[in-house]
Amino acid sequence: MSEQPVGRGPIHITLQTGPRLTRPVPPEVVEALLSAQITATAGERSGFQLAFDLTKTGALSRRLLPEGFFDPKTRVILSVSVKGTAEVLLDGLIVRQEVGASNQPGHSTLTVTGEDLSVLMDLEERTDRFPNLRPSQRVARILAKYADYGIEPRVFQEKIEQPPREQLRVEYQTATDLAYVTDLARANGYIFFLEPGPRPGRSTAVWGPEIRIGQRQHALNVNMDANSTVDQLTFAYDGTAREEPQARVQNPATRDTLLLPQPDIGPLRPPLGRRATPALRRRTLSGTAKKESEQAQAELLARAALSADAISGSGSLDVNRHGYILRPRELVGVRGAGVTYDGDYYVKSVTHNIRPGSYQQNFTLSREGLIARSGTVRP
Amino acid sequence: MAEIEPYESAMDAIPGAHPYPRSSRYHDAEIGVHRTADGTEVRYAKRRLLPPLGEEQTEDGESATHTVNAGERPDLLAQHYFGDPAQWWQIADANPVLDPHELTEEAGRDIRIPHAGGFPASGGRHV
Numbered sequence A: 001m002s003e004q005p006v007g008r009g010p011i012h013i014t015l016q017t018g019p020r021l022t023r024p025v026p027p028e029v030v031e032a033l034l035s036a037q038i039t040a041t042a043g044e045r046s047g048f049q050l051a052f053d054l055t056k057t058g059a060l061s062r063r064l065l066p067e068g069f070f071d072p073k074t075r076v077i078l079s080v081s082v083k084g085t086a087e088v089l090l091d092g093l094i095v096r097q098e099v100g101a102s103n104q105p106g107h108s109t110l111t112v113t114g115e116d117l118s119v120l121m122d123l124e125e126r127t128d129r130f131p132n133l134r135p136s137q138r139v140a141r142i143l144a145k146y147a148d149y150g151i152e153p154r155v156f157q158e159k160i161e162q163p164p165r166e167q168l169r170v171e172y173q174t175a176t177d178l179a180y181v182t183d184l185a186r187a188n189g190y191i192f193f194l195e196p197g198p199r200p201g202r203s204t205a206v207w208g209p210e211i212r213i214g215q216r217q218h219a220l221n222v223n224m225d226a227n228s229t230v231d232q233l234t235f236a237y238d239g240t241a242r243e244e245p246q247a248r249v250q251n252p253a254t255r256d257t258l259l260l261p262q263p264d265i266g267p268l269r270p271p272l273g274r275r276a277t278p279a280l281r282r283r284t285l286s287g288t289a290k291k292e293s294e295q296a297q298a299e300l301l302a303r304a305a306l307s308a309d310a311i312s313g314s315g316s317l318d319v320n321r322h323g324y325i326l327r328p329r330e331l332v333g334v335r336g337a338g339v340t341y342d343g344d345y346y347v348k349s350v351t352h353n354i355r356p357g358s359y360q361q362n363f364t365l366s367r368e369g370l371i372a373r374s375g376t377v378r379p
Numbered sequence B: 001m002a003e004i005e006p007y008e009s010a011m012d013a014i015p016g017a018h019p020y021p022r023s024s025r026y027h028d029a030e031i032g033v034h035r036t037a038d039g040t041e042v043r044y045a046k047r048r049l050l051p052p053l054g055e056e057q058t059e060d061g062e063s064a065t066h067t068v069n070a071g072e073r074p075d076l077l078a079q080h081y082f083g084d085p086a087q088w089w090q091i092a093d094a095n096p097v098l099d100p101h102e103l104t105e106e107a108g109r110d111i112r113i114p115h116a117g118g119f120p121a122s123g124g125r126h127v
Helices: A027-032 A059-064 A117-122 A135-149 A177-187 A293-306 B007-012 B074-082 B085-094
Strands: A011-018 A033-041 A047-053 A075-082 A085-100 A109-116 A128-130 A151-156 A171-173 A191-196 A203-208 A217-221 A230-237 A243-246 A248-250 A257-259 A273-276 A281-284 A311-318 A331-335 A343-355 A358-367 A369-372 B031-035 B041-045 B064-067 B110-113
Touching (some): A011 A027, A011 A033, A027 A033, A027 A047, A047 A075, A047 A085, A085 A191, A109 A117, A117 A191, A128 A135, A135 A171, A135 A177, A151 B007, A177 A191, A177 A293, A217 A230, A243 A293, A343 A369, B064 B074, B074 B085, B085 B110
Parallel strands (some): A151 A203, A217 A331, A243 A281
Antiparallel strands (some): A011 A075, A033 A047, A033 A343, A047 A109, A075 A085, A085 A109, A128 A171, A230 A311, A248 A257, A273 A369, A311 A358, A343 A358, B031 B041
């Protein structure tokens, strides 16, 4: 399995490029592909890096590179198929290229770096006003502008309703679309990300809660001799990560301040561990007195929920051995790490490292408490 | 502009809980709900349409042709070309046959093997 070139082995890569509509790349480009690295993180922008062999007389250095085949803002779609099941890993734009010319023959490389399609939303600073629109309606209105790259919005209503009152306040946007949408997500305890697929050329822009329920992916086995699927797995328990935020709101009529009660983060973050981490730190949110009480409540809930993940794990796996691609932003079970650290985790980020003959994934996991809630995980 | 989904739908709908796994040919099939006369709901997979034929031939000639030898079976071909014997249905889809054994019954027949990195027919969003 390890000696077969890209495109022939059991893992197949399909690469498409183009200005806005893409088409499969010429065979010389696939042959020159040395490695591909794609990072996808919950709530952050995904990035990718592709390395190509740049021989002096090859088609890449003679024809394609000068013709602008790898110019910035070229769209790249990369999909892999493992055992005949295809999945889009990346739909993004090139933002940077590097050429490393070497004296040794065969060591010159072209490296292209890029980000997923959300870089489009980060190009232009805008000022806009949104009278009488809830946060989710504002996000939906912003995302509707990017339909021509095949981005389909999927917006969830915020957990704490924030009815707009135009007489009191009109919301303004002063940053780029991406910054504004990400800020709105953070203020509500949500995440915003672009998920490529399910077809090449389409992607879904999700503005919503981290989905921490439902079916788990195939479990990661560690320390189980021949049944291990993970090369290594490290867990860290950071006691100071979780904080207990406090917020005060002011009643504009009476000028009385009121300390908001601690919210229950359960609905936004269904517990994955049995023994929840206690919050050691207590901090006061600033600027909440000026906000309306629903906004302050949403921010309090968001801060409490986002800081709750005290336990993180990181590791790497070989897709050929594991048999499945680990997908980010979903749940996965862990076996073999001991009573304390076994159980279900949320996959926070995944880095795919693809090169001819190997497909490795580095991942980080997180959850908020120790000890698994159930005695079994999905195998 | 797409509809804004209520918060509950993110937490109620079980993500990834399609009854068919990603490698199944019914993964893209829509799940319908039939309501019987007494009010019980029966879930069923809606009819799955085959991908348009001849599409892959026009696309850069990506699909390969295989000449059947004696003793071959669809699952062996799937293992050879895709690395998974359960993917034989992709070959059956590309050469529309009713019975998968028809594919390899007759030695010498040319059958089309779809591109291994390709996607099956376009379907709805999978959750």
